[in-house]
Amino acid sequence: MKNPFLQPFTAPFEAIPFDKINLEHYKPALEIAITEARQEIEKIKTNTESPNFSNTFEALERSGSLIGKISSVFFNLNSADTSDDMQTLAQEISPMLTQFSNEIQLDLDLFQRIKAAFNVTDKEKLNGEQAWLFEKTYKSFVRNGANLNNIDKETLKGISTELSTLSLSFSENLLKDSNAFEMHLTNESDLVGLPQSAIDAAEMLAKSKEKESGWLITLDYPSYIPFMKYSENRELRKQLFLAFGSRGFSNNDNNNETILKRISELKHKKANLLGYKSHAYFVLEERMAEKPSKVHTLWDELIEFALPKAKEEVAEVQALADRLKGPSPLLNWDFSYYSELLKKEKFNINDELLKPYFKLENVLNGAFETAEKLFGITFTERKDIPLYHKDVSTYEVKDKDGKHLSLFYAEFFPRESKRGGAWMTSFRDQNKYDGKEQRPLVAIVCNFTKPTETAPSLLTFNEVTTLFHEFGHALHGIFANGYYESLSGTSVYWDFVELPSQLMENWCYEKECLNLFAKHYETGETIPMELVQKIKDSSNFLSAYQTVRQVGLGQLDMAWHDLESIPTESVYEFERNAGKNTALFPELKETVTSTAFSHIFAGGYSAGYYSYKWAEVLEADAFELFKENNIFDKVTAQSFRDNVLSRGGSTHPMDLYKQFRGQEPTSKALLKKSGLIK
Numbered sequence: 261m262k263n264p265f266l267q268p269f270t271a272p273f274e275a276i277p278f279d280k281i282n283l284e285h286y287k288p289a290l291e292i293a294i295t296e297a298r299q300e301i302e303k304i305k306t307n308t309e310s311p312n313f314s315n316t317f318e319a320l321e322r323s324g325s326l327i328g329k330i331s332s333v334f335f336n337l338n339s340a341d342t343s344d345d346m347q348t349l350a351q352e353i354s355p356m357l358t359q360f361s362n363e364i365q366l367d368l369d370l371f372q373r374i375k376a377a378f379n380v381t382d383k384e385k386l387n388g389e390q391a392w393l394f395e396k397t398y399k400s401f402v403r404n405g406a407n408l409n410n411i412d413k414e415t416l417k418g419i420s421t422e423l424s425t426l427s428l429s430f431s432e433n434l435l436k437d438s439n440a441f442e443m444h445l446t447n448e449s450d451l452v453g454l455p456q457s458a459i460d461a462a463e464m465l466a467k468s469k470e471k472e473s474g475w476l477i478t479l480d481y482p483s484y485i486p487f488m489k490y491s492e493n494r495e496l497r498k499q500l501f502l503a504f505g506s507r508g509f510s511n512n513d514n515n516n517e518t519i520l521k522r523i524s525e526l527k528h529k530k531a532n533l534l535g536y537k538s539h540a541y542f543v544l545e546e547r548m549a550e551k552p553s554k555v556h557t558l559w560d561e562l563i564e565f566a567l568p569k570a571k572e573e574v575a576e577v578q579a580l581a582d583r584l585k586g587p588s589p590l591l592n593w594d595f596s597y598y599s600e601l602l603k604k605e606k607f608n609i610n611d612e613l614l615k616p617y618f619k620l621e622n623v624l625n626g627a628f629e630t631a632e633k634l635f636g637i638t639f640t641e642r643k644d645i646p647l648y649h650k651d652v653s654t655y656e657v658k659d660k661d662g663k664h665l666s667l668f669y670a671e672f673f674p675r676e677s678k679r680g681g682a683w684m685t686s687f688r689d690q691n692k693y694d695g696k697e698q699r700p701l702v703a704i705v706c707n708f709t710k711p712t713e714t715a716p717s718l719l720t721f722n723e724v725t726t727l728f729h730e731f732g733h734a735l736h737g738i739f740a741n742g743y744y745e746s747l748s749g750t751s752v753y754w755d756f757v758e759l760p761s762q763l764m765e766n767w768c769y770e771k772e773c774l775n776l777f778a779k780h781y782e783t784g785e786t787i788p789m790e791l792v793q794k795i796k797d798s799s800n801f802l803s804a805y806q807t808v809r810q811v812g813l814g815q816l817d818m819a820w821h822d823l824e825s826i827p828t829e830s831v832y833e834f835e836r837n838a839g840k841n842t843a844l845f846p847e848l849k850e851t852v853t854s855t856a857f858s859h860i861f862a863g864g865y866s867a868g869y870y871s872y873k874w875a876e877v878l879e880a881d882a883f884e885l886f887k888e889n890n891i892f893d894k895v896t897a898q899s900f901r902d903n904v905l906s907r908g909g910s911t912h913p914m915d916l917y918k919q920f921r922g923q924e925p926t927s928k929a930l931l932k933k934s935g936l937i938k
């Protein structure tokens with residue numbers, strides 16, 4: 261049998277022939293693809309024409325397209341529908357790809373050619389998208405050290421190796437320290453307050469860890485969070501909180517203090533070596549925020565209004581605790597518990613009340629209808645497209661003039677072969693090469709409540725907003741209309757990518773939009789206004805408190821990554837200085853945040869934690885314009901499509917945003933939305 265990756269795709273819209281692809285096709289096809297890509301690179305290097313934009317930058321951009329075709333299918337399925345064999349294969353395939361991309365990044369001859377082309381190209385003659393590709397490609401080499409002398413290159417290599425070992429140790433220590441703790445409860449009275457689902461989970465956990473009886477509480481979120489929220493036993497909450505807050509901070513082999521200080525020091529040195537003032541400057545160069553001062557300005561604006569309000573919120577929770585003869589002052593391990601009680605008292609709203617109005621099929625159609633009202637596009641189900649799993653549905657997305665835009669794959673229920681969470685992805689990105697346009701294949705994958713024998717899939721409100729969120733990302737892919745694939749769709753700066761997705765969530769809170777789809781699955785009754793109001797009001801519960809916490813974490817991240825010199829103080833001291841303006845509870849000597857802050861010390865979020873708030877600012881500011889005009893205003897929607905959704909990463913996101921909004925984003929709309937200003 262022929263390898264389907266090496267044949268033209270013949271399904272409608274050249275969709276992926278999932279029905280023909282087997283596990284044994286990936287590796288041989290990839291080997292051929294890598295050989296082909298090597299030849300393409302060789303051709304760029306040995307081209308006898310003098311180096312220019314087209315024969316160097318564009319040629320490099322277009323090289324390796326077969327690798328992309330194969331690996332996007334492989335890694336998407338490895339997330340959405342994997343197997344043991346597929347995971348084993350991933351262990352072989354990933355190193356092949358890493359090795360090939362290192363080979364390119366470290367190819368001196370290739371870089372000489374790029375540099376030569378960079379120096380002779382007249383930037384003025386390039387269009388906006390070309391200029392962006394030009395800068396981005398050149399920088400990707402320089403930021404990896406291509407311009408350094410040999411001694412500095414060696415130093416950089418040493419730093420990178422040490423950093424990857426250290427961040428691995430950081431995660432391992434954190435995991436070991438978390439797993440070392442367990443709270444084994446054997447007395448039923450210790451469960452008072454916990455919802456049945458949490459009790460059942462704790463019982464199952466005890467059984468799985470071969471306890472003879474009882475209930476097990478651990479530091480994993482699904483176990484930790486409900487206990488802190490609902491347990492009436494203050495002493496146990498305290499025990500659990502202290503264990504959680506001292507992960508990586510205890511006097512044992514899993515301590516992360518030295519490791520994280522060394523990580524922060526090495527990142528600083530690496531940034532200096534590459535010519536940047538600090539790691540934060542290095543990171544933000546390729547972000548919408550551009551430099552640390554802009555991030556600090558945002559925080560100052562938020563804190564000014566959020567801090568006094570957060571203190572009021574804490575006081576309100578304290579007042580409830582006082583009424584119930586609870587502790588005063590409330591300490592860290594009391595706050596979740598009493599705020600949950602206050603939430604219940606104030607809003608009396610829960611998932612069960614809302615779920616009957618959110619039948620999955622209705623919500624999905626609601627998202628389609630919202631897009632149709634805004635952009636005039638339509639979604640039509642297709643039964644003739646190959647699928648990777650029977651749960652997947654496929655839709656053709658057509659533009660308002662009937663022109664094909666994209667295929668849209670959607671699937672919603674958990675299964676063993678799928679990882680957790682919800683995400684948007686694409687099986688193929690858009691490009692326009694040689695006068696032929698390649699349209700994208702866009703997908704969303706979720707893990708929502710399944711139908712039961714007696715009821716259809718009824719979503720929680722959180723699942724409804726998740727669906728709209730992923731759908732927003734999908735629109736970014738569907739409307740892509742650029743030239744270069746690497747700049748197309750969701751390939752944008754990191755602090756810009758959540759704008760379309762978070763923006764779409766706003767429609768879920770609008771009566772006019774809910775009226776389209778939030779209908780009781782049995783009676784057909786539209787969701788009552790009173791419930792909509794409750795959803796809105798409760799969404800702002802403790803918003804100032806949450807803002808202060810998020811800013812605090814962002815500031816801590818930035819403090820570790822925007823160093824002026826190598827810190828000499830202890831982690832505890834360092835944190836206290838960094839978080840001075842965001843403390844809401846009395847200090848605790850036993851706990852810190854940094855030693856368990858894996859987002860920034862082991863994940864990819866270093867100098868990037870701010871981006872959560874940044875995205876909220878953008879999204880609130882953008883939605884403000886829709887609200888001013890009308891949430892279904894076609895002109896505003898068209899402008900958002902033309903200036904943001906269709907433009908991908910084809911130029912600096914601030915320029916795109918300004919073209920849409922007429923000005924830079926301000927935090928005013930977010931402050932208003934969160935109820936922090938009128």
Ligand SMILES: [Zn+2]
Pocket residue numbers: 729733758761
């Ligand atoms: Zn997202």
